[in-house]
Amino acid sequence: xxxxxxxxxxxxxxxxxxxxxxxxxxxxxxxxxxxxxxxxxxxxxxxxxxxxxxxxxxxxxxxxxxxxxxxxxxxxxxxxxxxxxxxxxxxxxxxxxxxxxxxxxxxxxxxxxxxxxxxxxxxxxxxxxxxxxxxxxxxxxxxxxxxxxxxxxxxxxxxxxxxxxxxxxxxxxxxxxxxxxxxxxxxxxxxxxxxxxxxxxxxxxxxxxxxxxxxxxxxxxxxxxxxxxxxxxxxxxxxxxxxxxxxxxxxxxxxxxxxxxxxxxxxxxxxxxxxxxxxxxxxxxxxxxxxxxxxxxxxxxxxxxxxxxxxxxxxxxxxxxxxxxxxxxxxxxxxxxxxxxxxxxxxxxxxxxxxxxxxxxxxxxxxxxxxxxxxxxxxxxxxxxxxxxxxxxxxxxxxxxxxxxxxxxxxxxxxxxxxxxxxxxxxxxxxxxxxxxxxxxxxxxxxxxxxxxxxxxxxxxxxxxxxxxxxxxxxxxxxxxxxxxxxxxxxxxxxxxxxxxxxxxxxxxxxxxxxxxxxxxxxxxxxxxxxxxxxxxxxxxxxxxxxxxxxxxxxxxxxxxxxxxxxxxxxxxxxxxxxxxxxxxxxxxxxxxxxxxxxxxxxxxxxxxxxxxxxxxxxxxxxxxxxxxxxxxxxxxxxxxxxxxxxxxxxxxxxxxxxxxxxxxxxxxxxxxxxxxxxxxxxxxxxxxxxxxxxxxxxxxxxxxxxxxxxxxxxxxxxxxxxxxxxxxxxxxxxxxxxxxxxxxxxxxxxxxxxxxxxxxxxxxxxxxxxxxxxxxxxxxxxxxxxxx
Numbered sequence: 001x002x003x004x005x006x007x008x009x010x011x012x013x014x015x016x017x018x019x020x021x022x023x024x025x026x027x028x029x030x031x032x033x034x035x036x037x038x039x040x041x042x043x044x045x046x047x048x049x050x051x052x053x054x055x056x057x058x059x060x061x062x063x064x065x066x067x068x069x070x071x072x073x074x075x076x077x078x079x080x081x082x083x084x085x086x087x088x089x090x091x092x093x094x095x096x097x098x099x100x101x102x103x104x105x106x107x108x109x110x111x112x113x114x115x116x117x118x119x120x121x122x123x124x125x126x127x128x129x130x131x132x133x134x135x136x137x138x139x140x141x142x143x144x145x146x147x148x149x150x151x152x153x154x155x156x157x158x159x160x161x162x163x164x165x166x167x168x169x170x171x172x173x174x175x176x177x178x179x180x181x182x183x184x185x186x187x188x189x190x191x192x193x194x195x196x197x198x199x200x201x202x203x204x205x206x207x208x209x210x211x212x213x214x215x216x217x218x219x220x221x222x223x224x225x226x227x228x229x230x231x232x233x234x235x236x237x238x239x240x241x242x243x244x245x246x247x248x249x250x251x252x253x254x255x256x257x258x259x260x261x262x263x264x265x266x267x268x269x270x271x272x273x274x275x276x277x278x279x280x281x282x283x284x285x286x287x288x289x290x291x292x293x294x295x296x297x298x299x300x301x302x303x304x305x306x307x308x309x310x311x312x313x314x315x316x317x318x319x320x321x322x323x324x325x326x327x328x329x330x331x332x333x334x335x336x337x338x339x340x341x342x343x344x345x346x347x348x349x350x351x352x353x354x355x356x357x358x359x360x361x362x363x364x365x366x367x368x369x370x371x372x373x374x375x376x377x378x379x380x381x382x383x384x385x386x387x388x389x390x391x392x393x394x395x396x397x398x399x400x401x402x403x404x405x406x407x408x409x410x411x412x413x414x415x416x417x418x419x420x421x422x423x424x425x426x427x428x429x430x431x432x433x434x435x436x437x438x439x440x441x442x443x444x445x446x447x448x449x450x451x452x453x454x455x456x457x458x459x460x461x462x463x464x465x466x467x468x469x470x471x472x473x474x475x476x477x478x479x480x481x482x483x484x485x486x487x488x489x490x491x492x493x494x495x496x497x498x499x500x501x502x503x504x505x506x507x508x509x510x511x512x513x514x515x516x517x518x519x520x521x522x523x524x525x526x527x528x529x530x531x532x533x534x535x536x537x538x539x540x541x542x543x544x545x546x547x548x549x550x551x552x553x554x555x556x557x558x559x560x561x562x563x564x565x566x567x568x569x570x571x572x573x574x575x576x577x578x579x580x581x582x583x584x585x586x587x588x589x590x591x592x593x594x595x596x597x598x599x600x601x602x603x604x605x606x607x608x609x610x611x612x613x614x615x616x617x618x619x620x621x622x623x624x625x626x627x628x629x630x631x632x633x634x635x636x637x638x639x640x641x642x643x644x645x646x647x648x649x650x651x652x653x654x655x656x657x658x659x660x661x662x663x664x665x666x667x668x669x670x671x672x673x674x675x676x677x678x679x680x681x682x683x684x685x686x687x688x689x690x691x692x693x694x695x696x697x698x699x700x701x702x703x704x705x706x707x708x709x710x711x712x713x714x715x716x717x718x719x720x721x722x723x724x725x726x727x728x729x730x731x732x733x734x735x736x737x738x739x740x741x742x743x744x745x746x747x748x749x750x751x752x753x754x755x756x757x758x759x760x761x762x763x764x765x766x767x768x769x770x771x772x773x774x775x776x777x778x779x780x781x782x783x784x785x786x787x788x789x
Contacts, residue, residue, distance in 0.1 A: 038082035044069040046109035047084070053106070076115065083112040090119045090142065108134055115140040119168070122147035133157030138164055144192065145171040159184040170194040170223065179213075186215035194225035194247070218242060225271070226250035238263045245269040249295065252276060257301075262287035269293040273324065277301060281330075292319050297326040297349065304332035305350075324349040326369065333357035339364070351390065362386060370394070371416065379403060379417070387411050392441065393419040404429035411436060418443040418465065426471075428452035436460060439579065443467030443489065453478040463579045465489040467514075472496070480506045489581045491516035491538070498522035499539075504530040511557065514581055516603070517541040524549055524604075532556040535600045538583060540627065544607040548628075553616025558600045560622045585625060586649060586673045601625035605651065609633060613652070618643045629653040629675065636660075642667045649673040653701075656680060661705075666691055677701045684714050 044067065051064050063073045069084070070077035076086025087110065107113075113135050119142045132141070138161050155174055158167070159181030167185065170192045177200045182191075213219070213236055220242055230252035237246075238260040246264070249271045256279035257272075267288050273295045280303030281296075305325070323345055331354035339362060342348050346365040351372050358377030362368055367388040376395035381402045389412060396417070404427050413436050422445040430437070431454040438460055447469040455464070456478030462485060472494040480502040486509055496519040503513070504527025513531075516538045523546035524539070535557035582591050583601060602620070605627045612635030613628065620626075624646055633655040641647075642664025648671060657679040665671075666688030674694050678701030685691060685699060685707040692708050699710040706714035 038077050038079070039067060039069040040082050040084070043084045043109055046106045047072070047075070049106035078112070081112070084110050085112055085137075086115040087113060088115065088117045089121060090117045107131055111135075112137055114138060117142040118146055119144040120146070130157050133160040136160060136163065140164075140166040142166070142168040143172065144168045147173070156181045161185065162187070164188055166190040168192040169196065170225075172196055176200065182213065183215055187218060188216050189218050190221040191216075191219060192221070192223040193227060194223045196227055198224070198227040198229045213240065216240065220266075221245040223247040224251070228252065230254065233258065235260075240264070241266065243267060244290075247271040248275070250274040254278075256280075257282050257296075259283065265289065267291050271295040273297040273299070275299055279303075281305070290319055293322040294320060295322070295324040296328070297324045299328050301325070301328040301330060303330060305330065305334060305338055321345055321365075322347045325353065326350065327352040329354065331355060334359070336360065362389070379422075382410060382412070384410050388414040390414075390416045391420070392416040396420040396422060398422055398424055399427050403427055404433060410434050413438045413460075415439070416441040418445070418467075420445055422447055425449035426452050426455065428454045430454040431457040434458065439463040441465045443469070443582075445469055447471060449473075451476050451479070457481050459484070461485055463487040465581060466493065467582055468492040470494065475500060477502075482507065484509055486510060486533075487512040487579045487581060489514040490518065491582065493518055495520060499525055499528075499544075501525055501527050504528045507531070508533070510534055512536040512579070512581055514538040514583070515542065516584065519543060521545070523547075524552075524609075526551060528552075529554050534558070536581070536583070538601065538603040539607070540584070540603045541606040544604075544609060546609065547611030548604065548609055548614055548617075548633075550614040550616045552602070553614060553619040555602075555620065558602065558620040558623045583625075584627075586651075599624060603627040604631070606630040612636075613638055613657075615640060620644060622646055625649045627651040629655070631655055633657060637662055637665075639664065641665060644668065646670055651675040652679070653677040654679075658682070660684075661686055661691075674698045681705045685710060 047064065047069055051061055054061065061073065063071075069075055070082070074086075074088040075084060076088070077083065078085050087107075108131055111134075114137050116135065116138060117140070132143075132155075135141075141158070141161065141164060154176065155169060155172075158164075158169075161167075162184055164185050165187055167188060167190065171194065174196050176196060176198060179198075185191075219240055222240070222243060222245070225247045226249070228251065232255035233248070233253055238258075241263060243264050244266050245268060247269070250273070253272070253275040255277065257277055259282045261270075261282070265287055268290050270288075270291065270293065274297070276299065277296070278300040281301060320342075321344065323342070324347070326349045330350070334350070334355050334357060339359070343363045344365065347367045348364045349367075349369040351369045353373055355370075356374040356376065359370075359375055359380040361381040361383070363383045363385075365385060368386055369388075369390040371390040371392040371394070373394055375391070376397065378398050378400040379391070379396050381400060382389065397420075399422070410433055412434055415434070415437060416439075418441040422442070424447065426442070426447055426449065430452065434440075435458060437458050439462060440455075440458075441463070443465045444467060447466070449471065450473040451466070451471060453476045456476045459481065461482050464482075464485065464487070467489045468491070470493065471490075474497040475490075475495065477500075480500070483506055485507055488507075488510065489512070491514045495515075499515075499520055499522065503510075504525060508530065510531050511533050513534060513536065517540070519542065520539070521543040524544055526549050528534075528537075529549060529551035532555070534555050537555070579597075582589050583599070584603065585601075600620075600623050602617075602623060603625070606629070609628075609631040611633065613633055615638045617626070618638050618640040621643060623644055625648060626644075627649070629651045630653070633652070634657065636659035637652065637657060639662050641662055645668070647668050650668075650671060650673070653675040654677070657676075659681065660683035661676065661681055663686045666686045667690075669690060671690055674691070675698055677697065677699060681699075681702040682704035683706075685705060687707070694709060696710045699705055702710075
């Protein structure tokens, strides 16, 4: 008996080893083996035909050669049958393919296809390709951002793909007038139709659950962002209890938020931003125990936040990581327990509402945006974990004692405290407690005193704005250490002294320098010319003297167009902020924020600068704004000013400039603001559509200037003359130019007539012999003529 059992065991062991060996061989043969055994000839030829209809600008399909088609880029095969089941040609970060109209027949050979991704490409067909409806085995289809030549395309063929689990057609230019075809896709788990115009189907979205979405019992992700459907949220939505992610943002949804949302207990992600929702926040949030992301920003919601995170809910909202209620009509005092509940959040945005009251401490996660409210009192204690904090445009009155706790090293890289009521001196603990700061905005407050030395020693600081305070004194020497700084705005304060030489010797990364409306004096240092990255320079309304350095024409970032410069790198992950500053343009102050990197400007106005306008400034081909007004500049406008083709604003008013206006200014086609008033220009204003589009105020105060739009005409316009170029003496002074030449011309005309007349007839009247010879000559001529007759 034991021998029989031993034999049976031995046989079973052999069978086990045999099956294991066979399994391993199969795995290597079909899973990782030679693809020659897998690739089907007919499907390989179909793929090669498909390739011939593709325009491949970056040669990404160069691997599509030989017989091993299962190893080609973007191709996947079944390990057992060798059929092509995957075709992935998505190219989100590379030049897209252009798919020709002949590809449909070849793709039909891939009848076993289960995965098809053609996103971010373009079709030459003017209609939605009908061949998509033949791939009945497809489980995954991504056609997002695929371009068709016509907006008449209709995807009704997709209703044949009853095995689809994933469908992404966002961003397509489709003409969808009904969604009936969706009712056949009962297995869908993911559906993204964002950025498709569904305005013609709004009525069908209002029908009961038996409509287009009635059979989607497995749907977990639904994205209908920016689809233009309106009315209220459709009732059928609340019966889709399997939903985990729902995005209805950027639409025209109206009405209140119904409590029926509480049925969607599986929701993890909900975005209803950029709609017209109104009313108070409902109490249904307590049932959404899994909710991690909630965005209700840019609506018309009112009331407070108690219902949102109130402890009377069925479950605590500890799972919420992202909460955005910005730009609504919410109001009231935010209770202390709210900040405790929000401690686990990574992003909290309550900005642009009407909340008020004081905040004792902020223990939220990484990003906190509370700007444009009415919060008051001293600044709250800031958790060391917060990285981005915006408390701007509130009523905070000062720095708290905890702001400079020695034991705390903060993670803050962005801090905006601008447009508050902060007063007193700036704390001197920046290099110890806030050493990681990259952007610091303290503008539009009532801060006094000097810039603390520790602020100048923050090594990673990229932006510092102290705009519009009451700060004074010289700039601290420690600012020389800010070698990474890109934006420095000290405008509208009371800083004094000469401009330190280290501006040009140390701050080589500086892109924006705004020192407007201070008490700086002395000459503009030549060292500034080393700032090759500088694209905005504003030193207006100071006491600078001397001449404009000729090397100012060497600012490399002002030579090339602004859109060729690198965009400022530092933008927080949520895209909510970029570097910003205030600039004066055409007499008005504007805040430049998102487009700051596209601006090139030089403002030297309202100083005591003398000398001529350097010809080298015309090398700044990319300059958009140039203001040299209210100085003591003399000489002429450089003749090569027409080289500044992108110039949009030019102001040289209130100087002592002379000469004619260069004819080349007529070619500055982008010029939208011009002020040449109150100088000593002469001659005719050059004729052009551009210059004549300005009012007379652009030329007023130049007594020797004429022509439209200043005067209807110039003297002598019956015989049109170009403006006379004045003569200059050896010292460069103007000599007998402009109107002086014209006056001498009219004076010399009668004098010439008198001299010429009496030069002939005076001798005849006074000399008898000459008179006799003269008349005898005419008598002889008369006799000869009549004798001939």
